[in-house]
Amino acid sequence: MNFIRRSSFYKHFGVYVFLIVLSAFVLFPMLIALSQSFMTNQEVNRWPPKIVPTEPTLDSYDTVLTQQDLRLDLWLRNSLFAATGYTVAVMVLCAPAAYAFARLRFPGNRILFALLLATIMVPGQVTLIPNFLLMRDLDWLDTFNALIFPGAANVFGVFLLRQFFMQIPKELEEAAVLDGASYFGRFRHVILPLSANALTALGIFVFLFHYNDLFWPIIVTSSLETRTLPVGLSILNQSYAGQYRPMILAGATLSTIPILIVYIIFQRRIIKGVTMTGMAGR
Amino acid sequence: MLGINARLARPKWLALLPSPSLRTREAIAAYLFLTPFLIFFSIFFLRAVVKAVDFSFYDWRLLRRTIPYIGFDNYRELLDDEIWWIALRNTVQFAAMTVAGTTIVALAAAIAVTQPIRGQGFFRVLLYMPSLFSVGAVGLIWVWLLSTQFGVINYGLSFFGIHPINWLGDPDLVLPALSLTTIWWGFGFPMLIFIAGLQGIPDHLFEAAKIDGANGWQIFSHITVPLLRPTILFVTVTGVIAQFQAFGQPYIITNGGPGRASYTVIYYLYQMAWVAFRMGYGAAVAVTIAIIIAAITAVQFVLIGRRVEY
Known part of the structure; x- marks a missing residue:
């Protein structure tokens, strides 16, 4: 049984790769937005852009509300x-x-x-x-x-x-x-x-x-x-x-x-x- | 039997009139069921369509007292208006790029998640997610991704030695950028339609092809695509109609700019009717857009009329 599943995984390897790439395309913009919403203004306006906030803050949520x-x-x-x-x-x-x-x-x-x-x-x-x-x-x-x-x-x-x-x-x-x-x-x-x-x-x-x-x-x-x-x-x-x-x-x-x-x-x-x-x- | 008699008992004041037949009663019931819908439909659709055509023959500006009749002058002005033609060309380009991209991504995704793999349901749920967002949220997220100075997309491209690209500020790139945004946002729905279409294709056709030694590409081009033809047609034509009505992307992301490079026809309608307050001219724009879209829909009916036999 295990063997069959594993062989099916290898057979569909390309499908998994494609789905993971597509999922990344779908998820990435959402996650970046989420992550940057916890940053300060200075941290966002920076090159190279930061993906993860160094000191996550809820300030922007506080301000927007x-x-x-x-x-x-x-x-x-x-x-x-x-x-x-x-x-x-x-x-x-x-x-x-x-x-x-x-x-x-x-x-x-x-x-x-x-x-x-x-x-x-x-x-x-x-x-x-x-x-x-x-x-x-x-x-x-x-x-x-x-x-x-x-x-x-x-x-x-x-x-x-x-x-x-x-x-x-x-x-x-x-x-x-x-x-x-x-x-x-x-x-x-x-x-x-x-x-x-x-x-x-x-x-x-x-x-x-x-x-x-x-x-x-x-x-x-x-x-x-x-x-x-x-x-x-x-x-x-x-x-x-x-x-x-x-x-x-x-x-x-x-x-x-x-x-x-x-x-x-x-x-x-x-x-x-x-x-x-x-x-x-x- | 008693129950029926009790139900059929008529009020006493009706006793003088001949008893209506069952058929008449059924018809009266039907009209009563239809009445609320037809009242709303008449007021907010039929009346509105007639009025829109009527308004389009007047020079009606909201802030002016007089409303002179001007015949076809609004339509003549429209044909001579350079901005209208820019908006129409932009809309056609945007719709073509978006629908082509959306259809390809949606079909590939649908084929992938209907393979016998683990996590089918998970991927479906995940890939449909952006479709739930409002164009407002989509716009806010993508404006920043596409930013020239601090955008993550340009950052990613910098690893390939590509200098920062001014996506939303370059007249040649703004439509492709909005198109990419829209593909991200909207491919989920056609994906679900394709999944349903793929599940409608009998399994034995795929199995027979495999036994005959067909490879993946042959199965795709000789079985999947021909049998999905009606679905592909449905997705592309409804997609063109939907994208022809694109408004939120230019409204939120670019304000129609740079210059007028991302004006769409509906954005133009908005500008004319609710920024310049020209209701008569706006009505002429709306009627023209409606005729174009109705023509596209008519083509859809003709093309989809041909069904596929399995």
């Missing part, structure tokens, strides 16, 4: 809140629509679905200016409403969930019909519980998309209190570029820690979810 014009903790909460709200809104809007398309007979089912799918061809950028002006007219600028609602009617979400709903055997629903379940009851108590995987996958996908979005939050938020993390990081970079590099790297590190923790706990689920969503688009 106490600046008057930086609110990393608040921005993180804003990002989590807005992305969660957006994800819930996508689910609430898309799942019932997907159920109607997947299971219910009504005049125009096919045509309406085909028309919706065709709109995927129209990229979202074209809606930015009119939606921005609409936010202004609704007095939604600089509020969470602007971050949550405009993108919530997600056609891709309907498409993905419809695919999954269609795979659920009809017999399961028929049993519920005999028990006198309404259409909503069938959707709520038969379809949704059986689609937990698909809903999680879509949820992860849209959450990550929203959490990392930059353009829309830049244009609809303006006060420190409503900024999201990606916008906040760009502010940090613009305000302190050049002079306070360890502080900027500390900000970058702090901003990625929450999502990395979630990722490490739910790695399998996240990778499966992202793959599932991506493959459905194919």
Whole structure:
């Protein structure tokens, strides 16, 4: 047994070398940023660059968290809140629509679905200016409403969930019909519980998309209190570029820690979810 | 049976109307399920698209009172605008480099982690990690790596006798530098798609090839690539569409510079609409970008229409 494993190791030696080189390419920028965030400003601005701090210090973390014009903790909460709200809104809007398309007979089912799918061809950028002006007219600028609602009617979400709903055997629903379940009851108590995987996958996908979005939050938020993390990081970079590099790297590190923790706990689920969503688009 | 009757019982005030058939009830339920989605979709998508086209015919500036109708003048100005053409050329170059690099790295990574080796799962989790970062964090990390004076990349190159390179300050190097950053950030997702695609290829095809004495390269070029063709096409075309919309990299890392060497079309849109406050002209830019991207998507539909048989 041991012999077989060892021979397989030698056979795949090249694969291991490649994966280790690639992993180094992936890890190196993160580790350098992490390491330099513990340095002093003088130590970073030095040639040759130092990889490991001689005297690790938390000063830059202290500075980045106490600046008057930086609110990393608040921005993180804003990002989590807005992305969660957006994800819930996508689910609430898309799942019932997907159920109607997947299971219910009504005049125009096919045509309406085909028309919706065709709109995927129209990229979202074209809606930015009119939606921005609409936010202004609704007095939604600089509020969470602007971050949550405009993108919530997600056609891709309907498409993905419809695919999954269609795979659920009809017999399961028929049993519920005999028990006198309404259409909503069938959707709520038969379809949704059986689609937990698909809903999680879509949820992860849209959450990550929203959490990392930059353009829309830049244009609809303006006060420190409503900024999201990606916008906040760009502010940090613009305000302190050049002079306070360890502080900027500390900000970058702090901003990625929450999502990395979630990722490490739910790695399998996240990778499966992202793959599932991506493959459905194919 | 009792249960059904109880459910079907109608309110008394409806008793005067004829009872709707099951089919009608199903249709009414369907429309009710669709209504919330369609309301949001109509307001934030359909209405917005129509409005964008409409706005593009007006000289609408946010800080001015009057909004004169100017027909196609915005589009004429766009065609004559040197900066637009610079931005478009940059975007095409950036997208081409990034998608080529991303596809190659992602495919190689996917093949490597689907070999029967130890630590498959570990490598997958590790290699996907940068994709979770926001463009903000990616930008902050890479600005410093690419720094001319103190950057670690230039330090590494100095061992090969290469003098410090001004990555972000040289108009010829800024796009490749942003492209490298984006490959690092984004190859994880196509890698996962390729892994799923590779797992869809029946094992017996690889085994048959091995029995026939095919080497690694022959298996790759005669089995893997042809059978992955739809996946490769999907990854490259969606990649081009995504990279065509690149904004965060120039916004955070370079501010479009040096000069305008890293302007992308979406960065140009941002400058026109939210820095110069020219909403009408911005709408014309957005509509033009949308047409270009829709054309790329249409090509994707035509090409992917052909499926592969195993």
